[in-house]
Amino acid sequence: MSREAPYLTVAGVLRVRIGSGEWRVGGRLPSRARLAEEYGVGRNVVQRAVDLLVAEGLLEGRAGSGTFVRVPRERLRMVRSRRREGSLAALTERGRAGAWDAHSEVRVPAPQDIAERLAVSPGALCVRTHYEFLADGQPVQLSESWEPLALTGGTPIVLPERGPLAGKGVVARMRSIGVHVGTVVELPRPARATRAQANLLGIPVGDLVLRIERTIHDTGGRPVETADIVVPDVRREVVYEFAVEG
Template sequence: MTNGFAQTDARLPAYARLRDTLSGRIARGEWTPDQPIPSEARLAGEFDVSVGTVRKAVDGLVGEGLLERRQGSGTYVRAPSFNATLFRFFPMRESDGSPLSIPQSRMLDRTLTRATGEAAQALGEIEVIKITRLRSLSDQPVLFEEIYISRDRFDGFQDLPESAFGPLLYPLYFERFGLLVKRATDEVSFGRASDAVAGQLQVPQGDPLAIIRRTAFDIEDRPVEWRIASGSAKGFRYVSEIK
């Protein structure tokens, strides 16, 4: 190491090497969204660089969505902010027309299993944990999800108490396992409801479904999760803005 930097290409400028070093700390969970990261002056002293170099490195991480600046408070690791993104395909509202809050989630099962087909290809692993969830808006089932995560990277997930789970999984991935979801890709297709899925969504068997396949990636661009979410095609909407 030089100046405390991680093993990075020595030909890179100092701010780029520092940016990569700081992103490694984020990946290892050394900083959390609850507390500000060290000040620019403190980081400058630790790495023996100028405050301007630190600021440029931090600016890069803010631009990449890994850090966020909070006015009057400091700079923080940005918590996973995917909240209800799958629900942009199912834009439902409360009876008074106001936007719905984060959807409710009910964990149906957590199983150690072997991945097959699409899940294995997406994750590059066979030994996985399979999660099944039902997500609802105003007590109305909207999405049935089958989620696959690495057994090694999420060791102990299957033994977590029910109280550990809130409506969102990505914050749990970060807080419990140090895995920060940076980005995700969604692929949309259509199909028909099997008997099992129809029962969960409370729709007739064979009803048309919108099917969303998502692969989520960490800050090192390694796949963290693959899921397939199914919802009634009757409420499906897709909007794309082209400029």
């Protein structure tokens, strides 16, 4: 066994054994104690190796039963693109009809992190909108969007999913009040599903998700919207698509 990052070595060996069919789909792995003895490492090393393979979607833990080879799930491609003018940087699925549910709250004070992203004072009033995106009736993405009330308050677009431009996206909505979107900044990070996210997405608590922190700016660099987007990694892969100009 390698002395450097031994859990990676154990994970690699387990990955090969799973791939070779030594343990079939749905099959139970030996106990951590037995694997630790077999590989001459501590149980904590085996635990880290198993955790890694769970994150990769190869294994799943069942409370009180042990660790099992996971049934493979189809991992569909989702494309983030600027080609769709009405929904800049919208998360889409090729070949599938999309739908979403949304709920907005007005006059929500911005917490510290959101205030920093929107370049407003902490506690500044915002419109917060929760989204659940669906494909074939299955939840595939969550989003929590924040817009400064000082920007949209008193206009027909104060509620993103109501009014004359409901569902048209940030670009078209902002343009209607004389605000022109110039740039979008996205910061993707791996994360673990919280209990609330897991319940909404139909995945186990702690499953790997991709959390995308998105902020949309106008042509002058002012933030006009920021959102946290959550995509379940085990079901979807995210691809970025850009048009080439000139």
